[in-house]
Amino acid sequence: METAIPKTSFKDKTNKVLGINPQDALISKLYMSVSFIALLIGGILGLVQGLNRAGLLELPSWLNYYQVLTAHGLLLVLVFTAFFTIGYFYAALSHTLGGLLPVVRKMAWVGFSLKIVGFVLAVVPIIMNEASVMYTFYPPMAAHPAFYIGLALIVVGVWVCAFGAFIQVANWRKNNKGQHVPILAYFATAVFILLFFGSVPVAIEVLVMIIPWSIGWVETINVMVARTLFWAFGHTLVNIWYLTAVSAWYVVVPKIMGGRRWSDVLTRVVIIGLVVMNITGGFHHQIVDPAINEVVKYMHVFMSLAIGFPSLMTAFALFAVFERTARRKGGKGLIGWWKKMPWGDVRFLAPFIAMVAFIPAGAGGIAQSTNQLDGVVHNTMWIVGHFHLTLGMSVAMTFFGISYWLVPYISKRVLTPAMNRLGVIQTILWTVGMIFMSGAMHWVGLLGSPRRTSYTTYGDHATALSWDPYLTFLAVGGTLLIIAVILQVYAVFNMMFFAPKGDTEFPIAEEEDNATKTPYWTERWGIWIVVMLIVVAMAYVIPLTDMIVNAPPGSPPFKTW
């Protein structure tokens, strides 16, 4: 072991001098490229969908609304986010843990290939209009089996990447006994733990239930069990994006501002809290499902709101960082210090607006996990507005902000002032577009406009016609967003291949000088995983037993489009 320590620190040093290992950089560049190509295609499909939903665009006969919705959702919810998360965290692991191990690098490639093969398998039936199931695994709607097999392969690809990350972290810990895993690698560990355990239920759903049913080996499916397993994954996935964004808020944004990181202990406790309590949050997506009794729903309100607690800690920590840093730079007064923040720097501006957006986004989420309030908005456009605010603003904008330093870093290029200006314009366009679109969606949802429905006036019914102005706002927002998408994708590929060569720093903020020592129990992931499993078991035994033992007759597959 003694020889291993200098070896690692030597690696660290070379890493600092030479930047990222070219082989590791290639992996991250590849993941980023796929991610942003998915953003472009998904974005265009989103515009088509928005214009169609507003009644402004008639789709050709070979393309229907639900097909576009499926592809838009799959590309942005799964491909854009998953590829970005893995590319970003693999770059972080490479940077903070002294380069990827050869075996881990191989696993990243295997994972990548599995995901691409799976993706192609899933896309073909969508293009053939055999899988317009709105990108979920939600029986009794059934897609072509190839769609599910493809998505299962994507899940396996993600698992390979997750285990690659675990091997990398375990190896580092062996070589650096008794030390805390660097904070970004710690975030990566948590994200990959959630990716693995969160996707176990959906793998069970797809492999054991849906594939045999969609092929026709079994005639019926237990709809409630399938949906419950789906949301154990679906909700976790949402929080994986969020945790990825949060990692940049805690670690990167303070450095870009020229400040220090807020409490390392608090950061790690927030991460553990989000990991332990996450999977059970899936139930609040089923809050109006009739097959779950009220006692269980009541219990789950607490379990869902518990996840809000770490988020409130995050909000506190981040605003504390802003104020401290701004005051250190000479900011004065109750509000005057706001002027000292680097508003002209896209690497700060984009994640900052993302954080602010999380305030209404989180509040909306709390409203939706309350049974009675959700009764008003469930299955309306409100929900669509909500997840465009959370994913489209909080997560996507943070990812955009990250891209302005990560892409130059992995490409050994620099962010030019011109590109920064373009980034600021892109951020503003995206913000205005999303306010229009998401705002209109929320409002028209409150007025009763349903989600998952193509444009219709219900025989020119007065109520349905009153939605039209809002839907036009939605289309206006979507148009602004597509301009922002094009700028963003242009920026990413420009920074990857054409920007001036040079060294870009991987921004990781240091702790405060007088920081309290982080207790070692934060490193004992084995125990936290067992606690998480017990919490999941406690949350799921009552409803699942009920759904299985008292199951109604199952459902045959339906093709509703």
Next chain:
Amino acid sequence: MNQSLLGLLLYIFLVAPPVAKFMELNMVIHMHMQMTGLVIAGYLMARFFQIRFPGFFEKWNHNGVPGIMLFVITALYWMLPRSMDEALTVQAVELFKFISLPFFAGIGLRDGWKKLAPIVKNSIIIGFAILFLALGWLYIWSPEQLCNNYLVIEQIALGWGFLTTAIAMVIYLAYRFFIDPSAYE
């Protein structure tokens, strides 16, 4: 906030009649959440007693065995279907539940656990894992209603609660067996 106070607040929360009544509505919540919660409350409050009465613990629990015995016996007693039934129908037994779980099991566990040798600790976890598997099997496959106050469906849910908890314990034991902490710490 110190942990003894946190434990006291948790205890007050759990014994508050509306909360207690809600948790007793369902068999698995009653046994696996309320009772575990009471033990955790006692575990946290134990710190107060350890500081206040060090001599008592030194005299009666210097090697940890009496404390852990108290925990095991109390826990076993509350796993009997009949004791759960009585807690719901006889008020004195309900009172005994609110006293025994935090103050016997919780404090016994806190003061006993750290004093035990690793092999004893692992044996206790193995013992509970086997017991949980057996109870899971009993509750899931028993054709009879074992508790007068709970339906068979709730009994099956409790059985699965036991089985899944036992699986988590086995995972923990495997983690302890295969991963050597000294390689990392």
